[in-house]
Structures are given as structure tokens and as C-alpha cells.
Amino acid sequence: MVNPPKVPLLDLKPQYQALKPELDAALARVVESQYFILGPEVACFEAGVAAYCGVHHGIGVSSGTDALIVAMMAIGIQPGDEVITTPYTFFGTVGSIVRLGAKPVLVDIEPQSFNIDVSKIEAAITPKTRVIAPVHLFGQMADMGSLMKLAKAHNLIVIEDAAQAVGAQQNGQPACSFGELGCLSFFPTKNLGGFGDGGMVVTPHEAHAHSVRQLRNHGMEPKYIHAQVGGNFRLDALQAAILNIKLPHLNTWHEQRRKNADLYLEAFSAAGLTRSLEDLENGNLRAGILLPTEMPGNYHIYNQFVIYTEQREDLMAYMQTHDVGCEIYYPLALHQQECFKNLGHQAGDFPHAERAAAMSLALPIYPDLTPEMIARVVEVIAAFFQSHAA
Numbered sequence: 604m605v606n607p608p609k610v611p612l613l614d615l616k617p618q619y620q621a622l623k624p625e626l627d628a629a630l631a632r633v634v635e636s637q638y639f640i641l642g643p644e645v646a647c648f649e650a651g652v653a654a655y656c657g658v659h660h661g662i663g664v665s666s667g668t669d670a671l672i673v674a675m676m677a678i679g680i681q682p683g684d685e686v687i688t689t690p691y692t693f694f695g696t697v698g699s700i701v702r703l704g705a706k707p708v709l710v711d712i713e714p715q716s717f718n719i720d721v722s723k724i725e726a727a728i729t730p731k732t733r734v735i736a737p738v739h740l741f742g743q744m745a746d747m748g749s750l751m752k753l754a755k756a757h758n759l760i761v762i763e764d765a766a767q768a769v770g771a772q773q774n775g776q777p778a779c780s781f782g783e784l785g786c787l788s789f790f791p792t793k794n795l796g797g798f799g800d801g802g803m804v805v806t807p808h809e810a811h812a813h814s815v816r817q818l819r820n821h822g823m824e825p826k827y828i829h830a831q832v833g834g835n836f837r838l839d840a841l842q843a844a845i846l847n848i849k850l851p852h853l854n855t856w857h858e859q860r861r862k863n864a865d866l867y868l869e870a871f872s873a874a875g876l877t878r879s880l881e882d883l884e885n886g887n888l889r890a891g892i893l894l895p896t897e898m899p900g901n902y903h904i905y906n907q908f909v910i911y912t913e914q915r916e917d918l919m920a921y922m923q924t925h926d927v928g929c930e931i932y933y934p935l936a937l938h939q940q941e942c943f944k945n946l947g948h949q950a951g952d953f954p955h956a957e958r959a960a961a962m963s964l965a966l967p968i969y970p971d972l973t974p975e976m977i978a979r980v981v982e983v984i985a986a987f988f989q990s991h992a993a
């Protein structure tokens with residue numbers, strides 16, 4: 604009997620193997636040149652990503668977190684300023700706001716997209732609000748049409764946290780081309796991932812670009828003359844060289860992820876396991892799951908494929924026993940984190956974020972998954988529900 608395939612949550616080795624000659628040559632080129640800090644590889648990558656996002660300027664930085672920090676520094680975020688964002692995101696979104704002494708003002712998510720509920724933002728705006736920072740979580744954009752209208756009406760700056768969404772689109776318009784500034788991450792697990800940390804700020808505005816460019820290098824311009832206090836937020840030439848090789852493949856990888864998502868949808872519904880948003884709302888997901896939804900007008904790039912399940916801990920344990928990877932993004936909403944207790948929130952303040960944190964589970968979705976591996980994931984989940992039928 605043939606053993607069923609093991610399915611890791613993510614395996615980056617096939618992608619490396621496919622591009623190995625080009626990647627190794629690019630790395631060797633940088634090593635030969637001994638030009639490791641900024642330089643032509645970084646400039647080329649910045650131009651490539653800016654064009655990809657449909658904006659004029661890209662400034663390579665050391666990580667997605669540093670992209671957020673430096674974007675907020677560039678617009679002069681000060682202690683006491685308020686930045687509206689979501690409690691259901693990676694720590695770095697809210698951590699960056701707090702590190703600048705500003706106050707994160709949290710607004711609950713929509714259950715189906717996991718993204719900030721734009722209809723709830725207006726009530727959170729105060730005279731201290733400077734920024735709205737939507738997060739395009741898991742590879743799908745927040746409702747940017749309504750959000751931009753609101754921001755304009757209240758004269759607020761929009762910083763898109765597109766760490767998980769490079770190449771996502773809404774009504775044909777790319778992520779990071781709506782707001783004043785967009786922040787990207789090239790952490791290895793992202794759709795466009797380096798061989799270490801990396802990030803970028805993109806912006807259509809010359810003045811913001813100039814400021815970010817200065818700030819990522821200690822506010823220095825020209826050499827050893829400092830107009831403002833920045834930091835070392837530079838992108839390595841080695842990372843840029845790798846990412847320059849990968850960028851032309853990004854759209855193909857998005858399409859492979861989307862195909863994998865379609866295969867899951869077909870297989871889970873053929874297995875009778877798909878439940879609706881109503882079932883979620885009614886606490887009635889037993890013996891089934893709620894699958895991710897591509898919201899109208901969106902091009903979802905599926906950085907993660909995240910389901911809701913009422914039996915998450917048992918399902919996770921079962922999948923692990925059967926060599927199928929999965930992960931929780933994220934086990935706590937950010938107002939539930941110890942270090943943000945001083946924001947003064949209570950359990951129940953953001954019910955949709957709290958429910959997502961309690962019930963979400965990411966399944967393998969990376970481009971090199973085979974249809975057999977996807978069938979295996981569905982088979983194992985179906986077997987779990989059979990063996991746990993009431």
C-alpha cells in the first residue's frame with residue numbers, strides 16, 4: 604500500500620530548487636561585487652515593486668515591521684496621536700504604533716473577510732486621529748473604496764499594511780495604491796519571500812518617499828549630515844538580489860495558490876463539509892467548516908487559507924497525527940495580549956476578532972502543493988469529522 608503524502612503547512616524547498624541556478628548566480632554576483640548595503644540590486648527591486656504596485660516610489664527597508672514604523676515616522680506620528688487599525692492582525696501592526704508612542708484605536712473585523720469593518724470606523728474617529736491603517740489580512744484587501752472616502756472626509760492619512768497582500772487587487776486596483784503609503788513584508792513565508800527579513804514602503808508621493816528614504820538611513824543626506832533622526836532600516840543587497848529573481852514569478856505563484864483554493868472549495872463541498880456564515884453566526888459549524896470567501900471585486904492572493912472550525916484544538920491534533928500541517932493565525936486578538944492590557948479593553952469588546960482568534964485555522968496553500976496533497980488534507984479533515992460525529 605502506498606503511504607499517503609505528508610503535507611507540511613509550507614515547504615519552500617521546491618521553489619528554491621526550481622530557481623536554484625538563477626538564485627545562486629544572483630547571490631554570487633552580490634558576493635563578488637562585495638556591495639552589500641543598498642546599491643543597484645536594491646534600486647532595481649524598489650523600481651520593480653513600485654511598478655508592480657502601480658505607484659511611483661518604493662523604498663526597501665529591513666522588514667515589514669520597520670516599513671510600518673518608518674512610514675509612520677515619515678508622516679510625523681507623535682506620542683498622543685491615534686491610529687485606527689484592527690485587533691486581528693500580526694503583532695507588528697499594533698506594536699509599531701505603540702513603539703512610536705501613538706495610541707492604537709481598534710475597530711472590529713468583518714467575520715467573512717477577517718478585515719477591518721469599515722462601517723465601524725467612523726465611530727472610532729476623534730480629534731486625535733491621524734491615520735487609518737487597514738490590514739489586508741491573509742492576502743485579501745480591506746474594503747478600500749469606502750475606507751478611502753471616509754479618510755478623505757475626515758482628512759486622515761491611510762497607511763495600508765499589505766505585508767500579506769503584495770499583488771492583491773480590488774476592482775482591478777492593486778494593494779498599496781489606495782493609501783498615502785503602503786507597507787510590504789518579504790518575510791520568507793510571504794507570497795514574495797526573501798532568504799531572511801525584508802520589507803518595503805511604497806508611495807505615490809514624492810515628499811513621503813524622500814522622507815522614508817532619509818529615515819531608513821539615520822535621516823542622513825548627504826553623507827554624515829542628518830536632517831532628521833531615523834534609524835538603520837535598510838534592505839540588504841543580498842535579499843534584493845533574491846527578490847529580483849522571484850518578482851517576475853509572483854503572478855504565477857498567486858494563480859497557483861488561487862487554483863489550490865478552488866480545489867479545496869470543490870473537495871470540501873463534495874465531502875459535504877462546507878458551512879455558511881449563518882452557521883458560524885448561529886454557532887452551528889459542528890461537523891463542518893467555514894471556508895475563506897473572496898469578497899466581491901477582490902483578487903485574493905491567499906497568503907493564507909484560513910477556515911473557521913468549532914473543534915479547532917481537536918482538529919489540529921488530529922491533523923498533526925496524520926502529518927498534515929496547519930497553524931493558528933492568531934490565537935489571541937491583540938487587545939487580549941498581556942502587553943496591550945493598558946489599552947483598557949474587555950473580553951467582548953471586539954467579538955468578531957475574538958471569535959476568529961478562537962476558531963481560525965490555516966491550511967496548507969503554498970503554490971507547490973499538488974492536487975494529491977490537497978485531496979489528502981480534505982480526506983484527513985473529513986475523517987476527523989466522521990470520527991468525531993456526535
Ligand SMILES: Cc1ncc(COP(=O)(O)O)c(C=O)c1O
Pocket residue numbers: 666667668669692693695696738740764766767787788789790800801802
Ligand atoms: C499583517 C502583517 N503586518 C506586519 C508584518 C510584519 O512584517 P515582518 O515580519 O517582515 O516584520 C507582518 C508579517 O508577518 C504581517 O503579517
